[in-house]
Amino acid sequence: MHRKLVFAVVAAGIVAATFVHAQQPADNPIPEIAGLPAAARAAAASIDPEKIRAHVRFLSLNLLEGRGPGARGGELAAEYIATQFALDGVEPAGDNGTYFQHVPLVAVHTIEDKTKFSLVPATGQPVDLAYGTEIVSKDQTGQATADFDVPIVFVGYGIDAPEYNWNDYAGVDVKGKIALMIVNQPPSDDIKFFKGKALTYYGRWTYKYEEAARRGAVGVLLIHRTDLAAYGWEVVRNSQAVEKSYLQNDSSNTLRAAAWIQHDVAQRLLTLAGLGDLDKAIDQAGKPGAFHAVELPVRLRAHIESRVRRYVSDNVVGRVPGVSADNQAVLYTAHYDHLGIDPEVKGDNIYNGAADNGTGCGILLELARAYAQSSVRPPHAVYFASVTAEEQGLLGSQYLGLHPPVPTAQIALDLNYDMLLPIGIPRSASLGNADRIDFWPTIQRVAKAFDLALLPDPNPRAGHAYRSDHFSLARTGIPAVSLGQGSLFEGHDEAWGKQQAQDYVRLHYHQPSDEYRADWDFRGNAKMARFGFVLGWLASEQPKSVEWLPGDEFEAARKASHAQ
Numbered sequence: 043m044h045r046k047l048v049f050a051v052v053a054a055g056i057v058a059a060t061f062v063h064a065q066q067p068a069d070n071p072i073p074e075i076a077g078l079p080a081a082a083r084a085a086a087a088s089i090d091p092e093k094i095r096a097h098v099r100f101l102s103l104n105l106l107e108g109r110g111p112g113a114r115g116g117e118l119a120a121e122y123i124a125t126q127f128a129l130d131g132v133e134p135a136g137d138n139g140t141y142f143q144h145v146p147l148v149a150v151h152t153i154e155d156k157t158k159f160s161l162v163p164a165t166g167q168p169v170d171l172a173y174g175t176e177i178v179s180k181d182q183t184g185q186a187t188a189d190f191d192v193p194i195v196f197v198g199y200g201i202d203a204p205e206y207n208w209n210d211y212a213g214v215d216v217k218g219k220i221a222l223m224i225v226n227q228p229p230s231d232d233i234k235f236f237k238g239k240a241l242t243y244y245g246r247w248t249y250k251y252e253e254a255a256r257r258g259a260v261g262v263l264l265i266h267r268t269d270l271a272a273y274g275w276e277v278v279r280n281s282q283a284v285e286k287s288y289l290q291n292d293s294s295n296t297l298r299a300a301a302w303i304q305h306d307v308a309q310r311l312l313t314l315a316g317l318g319d320l321d322k323a324i325d326q327a328g329k330p331g332a333f334h335a336v337e338l339p340v341r342l343r344a345h346i347e348s349r350v351r352r353y354v355s356d357n358v359v360g361r362v363p364g365v366s367a368d369n370q371a372v373l374y375t376a377h378y379d380h381l382g383i384d385p386e387v388k389g390d391n392i393y394n395g396a397a398d399n400g401t402g403c404g405i406l407l408e409l410a411r412a413y414a415q416s417s418v419r420p421p422h423a424v425y426f427a428s429v430t431a432e433e434q435g436l437l438g439s440q441y442l443g444l445h446p447p448v449p450t451a452q453i454a455l456d457l458n459y460d461m462l463l464p465i466g467i468p469r470s471a472s473l474g475n476a477d478r479i480d481f482w483p484t485i486q487r488v489a490k491a492f493d494l495a496l497l498p499d500p501n502p503r504a505g506h507a508y509r510s511d512h513f514s515l516a517r518t519g520i521p522a523v524s525l526g527q528g529s530l531f532e533g534h535d536e537a538w539g540k541q542q543a544q545d546y547v548r549l550h551y552h553q554p555s556d557e558y559r560a561d562w563d564f565r566g567n568a569k570m571a572r573f574g575f576v577l578g579w580l581a582s583e584q585p586k587s588v589e590w591l592p593g594d595e596f597e598a599a600r601k602a603s604h605a606q
C-alpha cells in the first residue's frame with residue numbers, strides 16, 4: 043500500500059476512534075449490584091483502561107524479549123509486576139517475605155540425530171522408526187540418556203474411569219513396559235458417558251501420560267490420528283521440536299519415553315503383532331465391554347539422548363489483607379510468561395505476547411491496584427499471582443497449586459485471565475466450567491448487571507477446561523474459572539467478533555506478530571476486570587466458601603483438601 047494511503051487510513055481510524063470514545067459515558071461504569079458496598083463499587087469503577095494499556099505496552103516491548111521463563115526478559119517481566127505491586131501497596135506473598143515464589147524447572151530437548159527407536163517383533167527383522175516424521179518423544183525424567191528394550195502393551199484409550207465403569211488397564215500390568223494407546227476418549231453422544239461430545243480430562247494426552255506413569259510404565263506410545271486429535275501431525279511434531287519443561291522433583295514425571303507415533307507406524311506395529319486393522323481396533327476400543335488390553339509380541343527398543351537444562355523462574359505473588367482472617371481467600375491469576383526469542387526464526391524473532399498474556403497481566407495489575415487502594419478492605423484476603431511457564435504446560439500454576447500462599451481449602455475461588463483481545467467492549471462472556479460451581483447463580487446475576495450474555499463453551503471438544511492455568515488450581519480442588527470474553531461487542535454483530543478472533547489466531551497467535559497496537563481499545567479489558575472484581579468481592583463476602591457441585595470431577599479433590 044502507498045504511504046500516503048496508509049496515512050489516510052490511519053487518520054480516518056483515529057477520527058473514528060475519537061468519536062467512539064466520546065460516546066461512552068465515563069462517569070458510571072459499574073452497575074448497581076445487590077450486596078456490593080458503595081466503596082467496593084467505587085474501587086471497581088477506578089479500574090482504568092489506560093492503565094491496563096500501559097502495562098500491556100510495556101510488557102510486550104521488544105526489550106522484554108518475549109518474556110521467556112528463566113530468560114532475562116521473563117525476569118524483567120516478573121520484576122516489573124512485583125514493582126507495580128509494591129507501588130500500589132500490595133503486600134508480598136511469595137517466598138520469605140518477597141513477591142517471588144521460585145519455581146524450579148527442568149527443560150528437556152531430545153537430540154534427534156542421536157535418538158533411535160525400533161519395533162522388535164518376536165520373529166523377523168526389527169523396524170527402525172524415523173524420528174520426527176514417525177515418532178517424537180520426551181524423556182520426562184530429565185536424565186541425559188535412556189536405554190531400554192521392553193514389551194509393548196496395547197491399552198486402548200489408556201483410561202481408568204471408575205465413574206463410567208471403564209478400565210482399559212484391566213487384566214494387564216504395564217509396570218516396566220510401554221503402554222500403547224489412542225488419543226482422545228471413547229466416542230459418545232450420551233452426556234452420562236464421558237460427558238457426550240465434550241472432552242473430559244480422560245481424553246487429554248496429559249492424563250494419559252500421568253495414568254501410565256502412575257502404573258509404572260517406562261513409556262507411552264500415543265497413536266496419532268488427525269481426526270481424533272483435532273490437529274495434524276505437524277502440530278505434534280512442531281510442539282516436540284522445541285525443548286519442553288517440567289517441574290523439577292515432580293515424582294509423577296517418570297516416563298522415559300512420553301511419545302507420539304504416526305497412525306501408519308501404529309498400523310505397522312499392529313500388523314507385526316498379528317492384530318490386523320488399526321482403525322477397526324480403535325472402533326472396538328471405544329465400545330463398552332468390547333476391548334481387552336493385550337501384551338503384543340513386539341518390543342520397543344530405544345536409545346534416547348536429551349539435552350537437559352535446569353533453571354528457576356518465579357511466580358509473582360501479592361496479597362491485599364481482608365477484614366477477617368484468610369480462611370476464605372480469593373485468588374486472581376494470569377500468566378506473564380510467553381515464548382521468548384526463537385534464534386532459528388529469520389527477521390522478527392521476538393514473541394512479544396501482547397495479547398497472550400500481556401492483557402491478562404494488565405488486568406491482574408489493575409485488579410490488584412483497585413483492591414489495594416479501595417477505601418474499604420475486602421471481607422477476606424485477596425491474592426494476586428502472576429504465574430510463569432504457562433506456555434510450557436501450566437507449570438507455574440501447577441507449582442502454585444502445590445505450594446499455595448494459604449492452605450488450599452482456604453481458597454474460596456480462583457479467577458484466571460488469559461488472552462483477552464482489546465478490540466472493544468464485550469457484551470458476552472465465556473466462563474468455561476463456571477456452571478459447575480455453586481457460585482454460578484451469583485455469576486449469572488453479576489453478568490446480567492454488566493450486560494454480559496454468558497455463553498456455553500463454544501468448542502467443548504477442544505477441552506479448554508483443561509488448557510489454562512485455572513485447571514492447575516481446579517485439580518487441587520479450588521473452584522477455578524477463566525474469565526474470557528465472547529464474540530459479541532458493542533457496535534458490531536457476532537460475526538465480526540468471531541472474525542476478529544479467527545484472524546488473530548491465524549495471523550498473530552503464538553507468533554512474533556502478537557504485538558501491542560496503539561489502536562487497541564482497552565475498555566473491554568477494563569470491563570472484564572471490573573466484572574471479575576465484583577465476582578471476587580462477592581465470593582469473599584459470602585457466608586461460606588465456594589464449592590464444586592456434587593458429582594463434579596474436582597469435588598473429590600476439594601473434599602480431600604477440606605479434610606486436611
Ligand SMILES: [Zn+2]
Nearest residue numbers: 398399433552
Ligand atoms: Zn499462549
